[in-house]
Amino acid sequence: MPATWIFLIVLALSATGYLLGRRRALVSAGGDSRHLHSLPAYYGSNAALLVSVPALLALVLWLFAQPMVIQNRVEHLVPETSYANEGELSLVMSDVRRIAEGLDLAVEQGAMTEAEATDIRVETTNIRDRLGAVGVALGSDVEAPILVAAKAWREMNATGNMIRTGVVLLIALAGFGLGMVRADKDFRARNSVEKVILALLILAASLAILTTVGIIASLLFNTIEFFKLYPALDFFFGLTxxxxxxxxxxxxxxxxxxxxxxxxxxxxxxxxxxxxxxxxxxxxxxxxxxxxxxxxxxxxxxxxxxxxxxxxxxxxxxxxxxxxxxxxxxxxxxxxxxxxxxxxxxxxxxxxxxxxxxxxxxxxxxxxxxxxxxxxxxxxxxxxxxxxxxxxxxxxxxxxxxxxxxxxxxxxxxxxxxxxxxxxxxxxxxxxxxxxxxxxxxxxxxxxxxxxxxxxxxxxxxxxxxxxxxxxxxxxxxxxxxxxxxx
Missing domain, CATH: 1.10.3720.10 (MetI-like)
Incomplete structure (x- = not known):
């Protein structure tokens, strides 16, 4: 299931959790909000946050982690003769991912069947032309090892997407159930909601700081690599x-x-x-x-x-x-x-x-x-x-x-x-x-x-x-x- 649909389903569950959580809290108080510890909206917000925050956080982390994990596993399928250094390997892996996504796009548009995409071979098919017909441009002809790596990428990506859908929806449903259990008149819903909001604020501040640290680290590591190849004195004091x-x-x-x-x-x-x-x-x-x-x-x-x-x-x-x-x-x-x-x-x-x-x-x-x-x-x-x-x-x-x-x-x-x-x-x-x-x-x-x-x-x-x-x-x-x- 695409990440967009997962996001919309989580939002729908979150909205449902808000309405049902608010209603259950009022029912537990006999319909009189004065008997509630917090305002009714806090009980609904608590249920909505329990559904959305953990599920969407898991979705975001999964979207970042899955490509890196797949690339780390697929790299071993690319022969060393296909690249000379790490820079060329990254370009080769970009082609592998583009081919895998192109095969998915061709199946989605009906340009080829799933069986054709699975069994496609460079000896019998001009893959560059087939993918170019669906708008995927490749700089050169596809070699057999690159196609094997692209098929592996496609298979791992499909498996990862299926597992991602199940995990994220299970987290959302677990949060929904916990929100319904907590929708009781004696539960301190306001305190719980404020703690979650505080945690989100801290996360936002931490992301800003970590982004700065990441920028500095990326510059620093590559600068060190540069000075391994070129003298620092010539760089800082050179006039040409x-x-x-x-x-x-x-x-x-x-x-x-x-x-x-x-x-x-x-x-x-x-x-x-x-x-x-x-x-x-x-x-x-x-x-x-x-x-x-x-x-x-x-x-x-x-x-x-x-x-x-x-x-x-x-x-x-x-x-x-x-x-x-x-x-x-x-x-x-x-x-x-x-x-x-x-x-x-x-x-x-x-x-x-x-x-x-x-x-x-x-x-x-x-x-x-x-x-x-x-x-x-x-x-x-x-x-x-x-x-x-x-x-x-x-x-x-x-x-x-x-x-x-x-x-x-x-x-x-x-x-x-x-x-x-x-x-x-x-x-x-x-x-x-x-x-x-x-x-x-x-x-x-x-x-x-x-x-x-x-x-x-x-x-x-x-x-x-x-x-x-x-x-x-x-x-x-x-x-x-x-x-x-x-x-």
């Missing part, structure tokens, strides 16, 4: 970025870091003053009519896709700058793609991040502080400068930090506006690139994931993560210093 899948690569990160920081600084130089001044005006000087119109218009910028900003940089800002600073102007600019092009457009993109957050933070400053300053004879501008902004400084620093992180992680504007050249230069009118742009380029195409040219993407990501972490620590230090000085 020239990856070559044929060998002899030079993978120095300094040109990429320089481009990242250069473009980010220009973007922040545009976004922070404009965004902060806009926030001060909207919160302290603008009338309610102007504010109701201006703030939504500024926030529209945050909803524009970054690819649109990239096209704006490529088609509008770049040509304008080239006309002013190119051969016909100052002569500093050799083409439309440059650091200045990406920096200006990225700064425009970051304005609503700084403006909206700073505006909300400034509005959160107590009005009593403004009234006290004005009552002591300070002007409006003096109140803003000496009272409001220092009080809102921690939040403003957080807004600027968010904008900086957004700038460092941007890719599309850089690709379309700044070019792909990795160089060290002080000229803002030259083409450069960033760490994120090179991460994308290194993981596209038919790269061998065991090679340093592919693994370097994880080292770049780990370096970027460390830089962002240091920025956060530095921002917290600034916030703490100024907060203590203000207090």
């Amino acid at each position: 970025w020239a990856p070559s899948f044929g060998g002899g690569s030079e993978l120095g990160i300094l040109p990429l870091l320089w481009g990242t920081l250069y473009i980010s600084v220009i973007a922040l130089a545009v976004a922070v003053p404009i965004g902060l001044f806009a926030a001060v005006y909207l919160s302290e000087y603008a009338s309610s009519t102007v504010r109701s119109f201006a703030k939504p218009m500024i926030e529209v910028l945050a909803g524009i896709p970054t690819i649109v900003y990239g096209l704006f940089a490529l088609l509008t800002v770049g040509p304008m700058l080239f006309q002013a600073f190119g051969p016909d102007g100052a002569g500093w600019m050799g083409g439309g793609r440059a650091v200045m092009t990406a920096g200006l457009v990225m700064g425009i993109m970051l304005i609503p991040f700084v403006s909206s957050l700073s505006d909300d933070i400034i509005n959160a400053v107590p009005q009593a502080m403004r009234d006290g300053s004005l009552g002591l004879g300070a002007t409006k501008s003096e109140t803003v400068k000496q009272v409001v902004l220092p009080a809102a400084l921690p939040g403003i620093v957080g807004a600027i930090l968010l904008a900086a992180s957004r700038a460092i992680g941007e890719t599309m504007i850089v690709v379309l506006g700044a070019g792909a050249a990795a160089r060290l230069s002080m000229n803002p009118f030259e083409a450069m690139t960033t760490v994120t742009a090179k991460i994308v380029s290194q993981l596209t195409g038919d790269a061998d994931f065991a090679s340093p040219e592919a693994l370097v993407a994880f080292a770049l990501g780990m370096t970027l993560f460390v830089i962002t972490l240091c920025l956060n620590v530095f921002a917290l230090w600034i916030v703490r210093k100024y907060r203590e000085q203000y207090e």
Whole structure:
């Protein structure tokens, strides 16, 4: 049975459990809810949670675990001659899974019978064409060992799905029965429901933390593998970025870091003053009519896709700058793609991040502080400068930090506006690139994931993560210093 149907059945049982649990509790109290320990809704909610939470948790875990277990068992059926390293093995297993799913799809659409799918052989059937007819594209002809592995995958997957259906539904029915037993007037249903909700909240927080740990671990392990193949000193202090899948690569990160920081600084130089001044005006000087119109218009910028900003940089800002600073102007600019092009457009993109957050933070400053300053004879501008902004400084620093992180992680504007050249230069009118742009380029195409040219993407990501972490620590230090000085 498909997972979607299992999910719907569990939801139906959960809704039924809610109604019957609530009804049984009222019946046990003689129809008078005053004799119940908890409100009637808690008894229904307790039954619904007992049905849905354990069953859906088991379903989710099963959906994650089953493919990994099957792949671990099927890998042994693939001969070692079919792959050269772990990276190629993962590609082979992707083909195995695609063939297995394609056979299931062909049976489902009636393109072949179950018996044909079970007995299909490469010697008598062009499997690539048969599966292509149902929309499953394969890059090459299917070999006999790969087909054997795909059949084993299909059989194990069918068995696993059948067992999954039975286990999940049994858990749901057990929860349904327990909910009916507990639907008694003396049962502390409210306490039970609140414990389950608390456990779900803790699970949500734990998943967020574990996701962060998983991201760091995946970056760290692959970075270690990269440094086993490429010297760390050459990576961190190399001045040349020239990856070559044929060998002899030079993978120095300094040109990429320089481009990242250069473009980010220009973007922040545009976004922070404009965004902060806009926030001060909207919160302290603008009338309610102007504010109701201006703030939504500024926030529209945050909803524009970054690819649109990239096209704006490529088609509008770049040509304008080239006309002013190119051969016909100052002569500093050799083409439309440059650091200045990406920096200006990225700064425009970051304005609503700084403006909206700073505006909300400034509005959160107590009005009593403004009234006290004005009552002591300070002007409006003096109140803003000496009272409001220092009080809102921690939040403003957080807004600027968010904008900086957004700038460092941007890719599309850089690709379309700044070019792909990795160089060290002080000229803002030259083409450069960033760490994120090179991460994308290194993981596209038919790269061998065991090679340093592919693994370097994880080292770049780990370096970027460390830089962002240091920025956060530095921002917290600034916030703490100024907060203590203000207090």
